[in-house]
Amino acid sequence: MQTNLTDAFLRTPGGQEADSILRSCVHCGFCTATCPTYLLLGDELDGPRGRIYLMKQVLEGGTATRATQLHLDRCLSCRACESACPSGVNYARLLDTGREAVERQVTRPLGTRALRALLRAGLTGRLFAPLYRLGQVCRAILPRQLREKLLARKSHGPWPAQPHARKVLFPRGCVQPAMAPSIDVAAARVLDRLGIEVVRSAGSAGCCGAIRQHLGDPDGALGEARRNIDAWWPAIESGAEAIVSTASGCGVTIKDYGHLLRNDGDYAARAARVSALTRDLSEIIAPGSAALAAQLALDPGERVAVQAPCTHQHGQRLPGALEGLLRAVGATVVPVDEAHLCCGSAGTYSILQSDLSSQLRERKLGHLEANRPDSILSANIGCIAHLSAGTATKVEHWVEWIEVRLR
Ligand code: SF4
Ligand code: SF4
Numbered sequence: 001m002q003t004n005l006t007d008a009f010l011r012t013p014g015g016q017e018a019d020s021i022l023r024s025c026v027h028c029g030f031c032t033a034t035c036p037t038y039l040l041l042g043d044e045l046d047g048p049r050g051r052i053y054l055m056k057q058v059l060e061g062g063t064a065t066r067a068t069q070l071h072l073d074r075c076l077s078c079r080a081c082e083s084a085c086p087s088g089v090n091y092a093r094l095l096d097t098g099r100e101a102v103e104r105q106v107t108r109p110l111g112t113r114a115l116r117a118l119l120r121a122g123l124t125g126r127l128f129a130p131l132y133r134l135g136q137v138c139r140a141i142l143p144r145q146l147r148e149k150l151l152a153r154k155s156h157g158p159w160p161a162q163p164h165a166r167k168v169l170f171p172r173g174c175v176q177p178a179m180a181p182s183i184d185v186a187a188a189r190v191l192d193r194l195g196i197e198v199v200r201s202a203g204s205a206g207c208c209g210a211i212r213q214h215l216g217d218p219d220g221a222l223g224e225a226r227r228n229i230d231a232w233w234p235a236i237e238s239g240a241e242a243i244v245s246t247a248s249g250c251g252v253t254i255k256d257y258g259h260l261l262r263n264d265g266d267y268a269a270r271a272a273r274v275s276a277l278t279r280d281l282s283e284i285i286a287p288g289s290a291a292l293a294a295q296l297a298l299d300p301g302e303r304v305a306v307q308a309p310c311t312h313q314h315g316q317r318l319p320g321a322l323e324g325l326l327r328a329v330g331a332t333v334v335p336v337d338e339a340h341l342c343c344g345s346a347g348t349y350s351i352l353q354s355d356l357s358s359q360l361r362e363r364k365l366g367h368l369e370a371n372r373p374d375s376i377l378s379a380n381i382g383c384i385a386h387l388s389a390g391t392a393t394k395v396e397h398w399v400e401w402i403e404v405r406l407r
Contacts, residue, residue: 001025001052006061013263014097015059021094022056024087025049031081031091036342036360037074045071048081048091055098064105072099074356076349077214078342079314092315093259096213103216119348120215124207124224129178148389156182157403160192167197168284169232169240171254174207176247176381183381186403187246187281193295193406194288199240205231208250209260214347222264225257229270236277243278246399248380249347252315254278280312281399282321282379289328296329296405303332304401305373307364307387309380310342322379322398329402334371338363345386361390369393377401 003022009015031048032038038047045054054071058064075095082091108116122128135142136153168191170184177184188198205228209221232243245251258275261267285292306323313319319340323333344350344360365387368376376391377398378384388395 018097021090025089031084034080034084058101064102069106076342076346078310083314116215124174132178154182156185164195164197167240168242168244169199169235172201172205183397186400199235202231208253210253246281248309248312251280252311286325293329297407298330303334303373305334305368305376307378309383312379334373337367345382
């Protein structure tokens with residue numbers, strides 16, 4: 001694609017990157033059919049190729065409108081278009097740049113700005129955990145819209161006490177420890193069986209930055225990345241072999257720290273090291289799947305359906321990895337149509353674009369439940385909460401499913 005970005009913008013590192021991404025797009029449209037919002041709305045401007053044109057116009061000095069902003073807001077950042085693209089267009093990085101440029105030109109209505117600010121501060125702040133717990137306790141008296149966003153409280157086993165020579169670091173995170181603390185405990189107990197000890201990150205660590213990045217606060221996201229790197233560094237220097245995320249939405253962001261902080265003289269080298277060390281939980285457990293299979297007591301009649309989050313299959317480029325791991329430990333995994341399509345959760349998308357989000361959930365659950373699984377297994381807390389609200393079938397993290405079946 002020919003480009004004509006403004007000289008001032010081209011002199012910035014972000015401008016050069018955007019130019020190179022735009023030039024790699026050959027207009028072929030292979031991405032269009034894989035885009036969930038294009039499938040629902042049928043409008044070229046609600047598909048990747050149309051959004052790329054819109055961003056190109058703005059980055060070339062054109063005027064952004066509320067309509068431009070809406071088409072970009074409707075994008076789930078699911079990156080299914082990247083998986084389909086034969087030219088390797090890095091759509092997600094262009095989207096970050098394009099959204100920032102549009103945000104500078106188009107002021108959102110006051111109510112929307114307030115909601116986005118509330119989500120940025122509320123989901124990543126210290127008050128989220130006590131408020132979420134209060135909501136779980138008062139669940140019965142809450143309105144349905146709030147009640148369906150709350151996961152039921154689960155009991156879990158103790159954190160393993162056995163030290164091992166192999167050590168990995170778990171990031172602290174923000175919403176997952178409050179919504180489902182059982183996930184990290186289950187992961188630590190499974191890793192313990194494989195001879196891997198989990199080190200928990202220091203108290204100053206927190207959100208990976210994804211929430212602020214997707215809600216128009218890139219500087220806030222960089223601040224969170226720097227704070228995490230500072231908090232994790234002692235464990236890395238002490239020999240942690242990997243930073244392991246049990247939420248694929250966080251993992252994909254941490255794997256990008258090296259890029260996000262590439263121009264920060266104080267953090268670039270450490271950010272690159274953090275990204276190189278980051279692994280999804282499935283990547284750490286997969287090599288031990290035969291050893292794990294020998295320690296599981298499975299019911300041969302039990303069937304599971306896998307919802308591979310977009311941040312796992314597209315963002316971290318791990319297509320089929322969850323299904324493969326579960327089959328390797330002996331699970332019966334049922335086939336699922338349209339496995340590449342987003343479930344509609346997408347961080348805060350389910351709140352900010354609730355109609356599209358609900359339509360995508362219905363479509364996804366139809367496919368997940370078509371072969372009557374006993375449970376639906378996912379790798380991301382946002383998807384688990386979103387899908388749980390739409391079905392009576394049990395939805396849980398795959399590592400919890402494995403952990404309760406350990407002998
Ligand atoms: S990221 Fe997802 S929703 Fe956005 S354009 Fe690509 S395929 Fe469509
Ligand atoms: S598939 Fe890739 S090259 Fe083709 S239009 Fe989409 S983004 Fe551009």
